Amino acid sequence: MKMKKVLILGSSGSIGRNTLDIIRSNPEDFILCGLQAHLNESILLEDGREFPKALLCLSGKKSTSDQITYSGSKGILQLIEDSNADIVVNGIVGASGLKPSIKALECGIDLALANKESMVLAGSLIKHLASLHNCALLPVDSEHSALFLLLENKKKEIISELILTASGGPFRNKKLEEFDSITVNEALAHPTWSMGRKISIDSATMANKGLEVIEAQQLFDFHVDCIKVLIHPQSYVHSLIRTKDMALYAQISEPDMRLPIQDALFYPEMRKVPWTYLDLAGKTLEFQEPDLKKFPMLKLAFECARQGHASPIAYNGANEMAVEAFLNERIPYSAIAAVTEHTLEHDWSQKHEQADEILESDQRSREIAEQFIREKSK
Numbered sequence: 001m002k003m004k005k006v007l008i009l010g011s012s013g014s015i016g017r018n019t020l021d022i023i024r025s026n027p028e029d030f031i032l033c034g035l036q037a038h039l040n041e042s043i044l045l046e047d048g049r050e051f052p053k054a055l056l057c058l059s060g061k062k063s064t065s066d067q068i069t070y071s072g073s074k075g076i077l078q079l080i081e082d083s084n085a086d087i088v089v090n091g092i093v094g095a096s097g098l099k100p101s102i103k104a105l106e107c108g109i110d111l112a113l114a115n116k117e118s119m120v121l122a123g124s125l126i127k128h129l130a131s132l133h134n135c136a137l138l139p140v141d142s143e144h145s146a147l148f149l150l151l152e153n154k155k156k157e158i159i160s161e162l163i164l165t166a167s168g169g170p171f172r173n174k175k176l177e178e179f180d181s182i183t184v185n186e187a188l189a190h191p192t193w194s195m196g197r198k199i200s201i202d203s204a205t206m207a208n209k210g211l212e213v214i215e216a217q218q219l220f221d222f223h224v225d226c227i228k229v230l231i232h233p234q235s236y237v238h239s240l241i242r243t244k245d246m247a248l249y250a251q252i253s254e255p256d257m258r259l260p261i262q263d264a265l266f267y268p269e270m271r272k273v274p275w276t277y278l279d280l281a282g283k284t285l286e287f288q289e290p291d292l293k294k295f296p297m298l299k300l301a302f303e304c305a306r307q308g309h310a311s312p313i314a315y316n317g318a319n320e321m322a323v324e325a326f327l328n329e330r331i332p333y334s335a336i337a338a339v340t341e342h343t344l345e346h347d348w349s350q351k352h353e354q355a356d357e358i359l360e361s362d363q364r365s366r367e368i369a370e371q372f373i374r375e376k377s378k
């Protein structure tokens, strides 16, 4: 493989740190050409010392260091333009990752996409830009990476279901009556994955799986009725496909994000991982149906996937606001779904094609959600 120049967005986060590990382990395959963090300046400067050729962007506050030459959200877009990267890993959290995804594709750069919100908000636009600029769109989200590899070289007509597995989060076995007393720390304690705070809360409410249903619908162009969610507490099976003959095919590996990141970075090649890999001997794999009463965020996401138009944008915007409010202890855990449900009661039938229109609906959903949060937290 020719050496690839890699730009990491969200380098101070969980996806970013895992991506750096892959770069460090493969110095003959990858050159790090740029890094972006939002607020964590010290980690950005430390990485900058380790990788002196990488351009540095701190997007969330002013830096006093002359090593950091890009700043603000416009700085991220300029960094992408100047980076001369072959592949961008987008590990930014939330809707703020959308414009960088668009910019990377407009610059003709392959996109390794962890930022699921890009597909949830603007799936059609992202696919259009990837095809227009002849760029690879490589899913990094573990389930979608699994599905991408399972579906590769298979005719779409032979696939009857995409089955996304879900750990069920920390409250899989908790009684619904006890949900009111859930604390932030309990919700952050994911049973199988080590991830950032926002996605960890989303896993606890199963909004993460909800976003992933929409992400899968957008990435793979399957009708929502063909997309299923299956609880699998061990997180070894990352997803399955069912073919028309009703057989199942699964991708199975340790719950370790370095694998999907490595697969995206090396794509279309595939390399053996240098760490301990999964041995199934002695392992128990369990599966069960999700409980939609306990996890209304999953039910709402299926409804949004069915409705389409701007409702996935509203689902995401309201959930982002509600999760932040929960993390700041402004609302209880159970209000996350209430905020989202309330926001979705508004009209989201607008059809959007452009990023600006998408971001206007995103903003509207946040305003509606914030108003409701204020009333709830009085």
Ligand SMILES: NC(=O)C1=CN([C@@H]2O[C@H](COP(=O)(O)OP(=O)(O)OC[C@H]3O[C@@H](n4cnc5c(N)ncnc54)[C@H](OP(=O)(O)O)[C@@H]3O)[C@@H](O)[C@H]2O)C=CC1
Binding pocket: 009, 010, 011, 012, 013, 014, 015, 016, 036, 037, 038, 039, 040, 041, 059, 060, 090, 091, 092, 093, 094, 096, 114, 115, 116, 117, 140, 141, 142, 193, 194, 195, 196, 197, 198, 199, 257
């Ligand atoms: N973590 C995981 O294993 C997985 C994550 N994902 C997805 O990947 C994305 C990143 O998740 P994760 O790494 O866990 O999140 P983290 O919270 O760990 O990291 C988020 C990164 O985004 C940066 N950031 C935060 N706000 C902004 C902003 N407004 N503009 C630009 N950058 C910003 C942070 O910078 P700083 O810290 O410097 O403020 C940090 O580098 C999410 O979309 C998530 O759903 C998908 C599958 C698995």
Ligand SMILES: CC(=O)[C@@H](O)[C@H](O)COP(=O)(O)O
Binding pocket: 141, 142, 143, 165, 166, 167, 168, 169, 193, 202, 203, 204, 208, 209, 257
């Ligand atoms: C690692 C990854 O891809 C996460 O999105 C993971 O799926 C979260 O776990 P849940 O299945 O609990 O949402």
Ligand SMILES: [Mn+2]
Binding pocket: 141, 142, 143, 144, 212
């Ligand atoms: Mn996932």
